[in-house]
Amino acid sequence: MASNYPLPSKASLVQQYVGKTLKEIPLPAAVIDIAAVKRNCQRMSDAVKELGFDFMLLVNAHKTTEIARLQIGDDPEEVRVLVTTLSEAENMLPLLLDYQKDGKQVNLLYGVPLPPSQIEQIANISRILGRRGGSVRLLVEHTSQIPLVQQIARLSGYPIYVYINVTVGGEYSGEVSGVRPGSQEFQDLFSQIERIILLEGPISLAFPGFYCHLDHGLDIFEPSHDFDAPRSIRPFSTQLSGLLTASPVQNIRFSINATTAISHLSDILSNESEDEQMRERVEALRGTLEAVSVSQADNFIEVRDSIYPITDLNTLAKKAVLGLDRAPGQDLDDVALTILTEVCCVYEGRREGDVLPEEQEGALIALGSCTLGQEPSRHYNGYGLVSQWGMHHEMRGLLDSFSGFQVARVDLQCGVLVWDGPVDLIQPLHLGQRLRVYPNDAAEASESFGWYFVVDSSRLGREDEIVDIFVRWRS
CATH class of the missing domain: 3.20.20.10 (Alanine racemase)
Structure with missing residues (x-):
C-alpha cells in the first residue's frame, strides 16, 4: 500500500540539501533538531x-x-x-x-x-x-x-x-x-x-x-x-x-x-x-x-x-501547569520541531505605544492554520511561538518559555505576529526575514510536510547546517 503514495527518495533530497544551511533551503520547511x-x-x-x-x-x-x-x-x-x-x-x-x-x-x-x-x-x-x-x-x-x-x-x-x-x-x-x-x-x-x-x-x-x-x-x-x-x-x-x-x-x-x-x-x-x-x-x-x-x-x-x-508547546504547557518547567527559555530546548517560514509584511507603526494587542503586532508570516491548526493554545492563547533563532539580540533568560513573538491570529496560509513581553525588548523584524516557529501540536504541524530538514544544535558553530533528511511516510 505504501508504494501507491510515492515521495522523493531520501538519496535525492540528501544530495540536494545536506551541507546547506537553514538560510538556503526552500520555505516553508519542517526542521528537526536531532x-x-x-x-x-x-x-x-x-x-x-x-x-x-x-x-x-x-x-x-x-x-x-x-x-x-x-x-x-x-x-x-x-x-x-x-x-x-x-x-x-x-x-x-x-x-x-x-x-x-x-x-x-x-x-x-x-x-x-x-x-x-x-x-x-x-x-x-x-x-x-x-x-x-x-x-x-x-x-x-x-x-x-x-x-x-x-x-x-x-x-x-x-x-x-x-x-x-x-x-x-x-x-x-x-x-x-x-x-x-x-x-x-x-x-x-x-x-x-x-x-x-x-x-x-x-x-x-x-x-x-x-x-x-x-x-x-x-x-x-x-x-x-x-x-x-x-x-x-x-x-x-x-x-x-x-x-x-x-x-x-x-x-x-x-x-x-x-x-x-x-x-x-x-x-x-x-x-x-x-x-x-x-x-x-x-x-x-x-x-x-x-x-x-x-x-x-x-x-x-x-x-x-x-x-x-x-515534543511541542502543548507538552511544555502541561509541564508548566504541573510546576515542572525549568528556567526561562530552557524548556524550549526540548522542542525538536520548528517550522521555518519568512516575514512577508512588517507592521512597524503597530509596534508603537503601550501594550494594547493591536499596537504590538509585528509582522505577517507565510504560515497559517493549515499547519498551525484552527484553535489557539488555552495556556498562552497563541497558535505558535517564534524562536529566538535569527533575532538581533539573544533574550534567553529574559523571557519565559511562552514570551516573545506569538502567532496571534491565523487564516489558512498566513499568521499575524504579536509581541508578548516587555515593550522595551521588542525585536525589530524585516521583510523576508526567516523565522522558526514552535508549533502547539507537532504531529498536526508535521502533516503539512513530506520530509524534515535535520539540523544538530550540538554542533557548535554549525547549528544551522543540514546534516540529514528524514522522509515522512504517507498515512
Missing part, C-alpha cells in the same frame, strides 16, 4: 527503566524510520511498537526485520479496533513478522470481532495476539471506544477468548492482556474544562487503578498511554504543591504505583507515548 530528539528519547528510556515498566513506542507523530530507531534504542530487550495506520506498519517492517535479524523479539500492535476491510493486509504483516518469531497484536472490544481475528490467523499461518480494549473513565474521559469491565459485553468477550484458547490452544489467538487509552491532553483545549495539575495526573492514575481491579486473571499485561506523565513521574511524585487537590492526586498516584509494584510479580505494565521524541 540533538533534542536524542535527549528526549534518552529521558524516556531512563524513566521507564527506573519505574520497571515495559515501553511501547508510537510513530504516528513523526512517521519516520530514523526517529523510530532512536526511540527503540541501541540494544533493546524487546521491540514493542504501536501503529495507528497500516501504512505505518508497512513502513516499519524493514526496521523491525533488522531487529529480528539481530535476535530481538518484535511485537507490533495495531492500535485501532479491527476493520474487516484490512484483514488481508494484516495477515500479510503477521506472516512476515511471524516467520522470525514476531507477532501482530490487535484490539478487540466485541465478540463479533473474534471471527475476524481467527480468519487473519488462518490466512497468515501464525496466531494473533488480542488485547481487550477497555474503558475505565467516566462520561468526560475522552474515550471513544472500549468495553467496560464487569459489563455483560465484557464477560461475553472474555469468555469467548478463553473458550477458544482452551479448545484450540494458541493456534489462532493468544491473549496478552488489556489495553486502555485516556487522553491526557484533552483538557488543555476543551472549552468546558480548565486545564489544571490535578486533572492532568488523573488519566495516568485512573488507567492503572482501573485495569488492576478489572482483570479477572493474573499474569496479564496492562497497556496504558502515559503522555507527559511518565518521563516526569519522579518530579510529579516529589511535587510539594500547596494546592490541596493536587496533593490528594499525587498521594492517590503514589498509592496506585505501590499497588502496581506489589502486583508486578503477576502483572506487567506497558506504557506508551507518541509526542515525546519531538
Whole structure:
C-alpha cells in the first residue's frame, strides 16, 4: 500500500540539501533538531527503566524510520511498537526485520479496533513478522470481532495476539471506544477468548492482556474544562487503578498511554504543591504505583507515548501547569520541531505605544492554520511561538518559555505576529526575514510536510547546517 503514495527518495533530497544551511533551503520547511530528539528519547528510556515498566513506542507523530530507531534504542530487550495506520506498519517492517535479524523479539500492535476491510493486509504483516518469531497484536472490544481475528490467523499461518480494549473513565474521559469491565459485553468477550484458547490452544489467538487509552491532553483545549495539575495526573492514575481491579486473571499485561506523565513521574511524585487537590492526586498516584509494584510479580505494565521524541508547546504547557518547567527559555530546548517560514509584511507603526494587542503586532508570516491548526493554545492563547533563532539580540533568560513573538491570529496560509513581553525588548523584524516557529501540536504541524530538514544544535558553530533528511511516510 505504501508504494501507491510515492515521495522523493531520501538519496535525492540528501544530495540536494545536506551541507546547506537553514538560510538556503526552500520555505516553508519542517526542521528537526536531532540533538533534542536524542535527549528526549534518552529521558524516556531512563524513566521507564527506573519505574520497571515495559515501553511501547508510537510513530504516528513523526512517521519516520530514523526517529523510530532512536526511540527503540541501541540494544533493546524487546521491540514493542504501536501503529495507528497500516501504512505505518508497512513502513516499519524493514526496521523491525533488522531487529529480528539481530535476535530481538518484535511485537507490533495495531492500535485501532479491527476493520474487516484490512484483514488481508494484516495477515500479510503477521506472516512476515511471524516467520522470525514476531507477532501482530490487535484490539478487540466485541465478540463479533473474534471471527475476524481467527480468519487473519488462518490466512497468515501464525496466531494473533488480542488485547481487550477497555474503558475505565467516566462520561468526560475522552474515550471513544472500549468495553467496560464487569459489563455483560465484557464477560461475553472474555469468555469467548478463553473458550477458544482452551479448545484450540494458541493456534489462532493468544491473549496478552488489556489495553486502555485516556487522553491526557484533552483538557488543555476543551472549552468546558480548565486545564489544571490535578486533572492532568488523573488519566495516568485512573488507567492503572482501573485495569488492576478489572482483570479477572493474573499474569496479564496492562497497556496504558502515559503522555507527559511518565518521563516526569519522579518530579510529579516529589511535587510539594500547596494546592490541596493536587496533593490528594499525587498521594492517590503514589498509592496506585505501590499497588502496581506489589502486583508486578503477576502483572506487567506497558506504557506508551507518541509526542515525546519531538515534543511541542502543548507538552511544555502541561509541564508548566504541573510546576515542572525549568528556567526561562530552557524548556524550549526540548522542542525538536520548528517550522521555518519568512516575514512577508512588517507592521512597524503597530509596534508603537503601550501594550494594547493591536499596537504590538509585528509582522505577517507565510504560515497559517493549515499547519498551525484552527484553535489557539488555552495556556498562552497563541497558535505558535517564534524562536529566538535569527533575532538581533539573544533574550534567553529574559523571557519565559511562552514570551516573545506569538502567532496571534491565523487564516489558512498566513499568521499575524504579536509581541508578548516587555515593550522595551521588542525585536525589530524585516521583510523576508526567516523565522522558526514552535508549533502547539507537532504531529498536526508535521502533516503539512513530506520530509524534515535535520539540523544538530550540538554542533557548535554549525547549528544551522543540514546534516540529514528524514522522509515522512504517507498515512
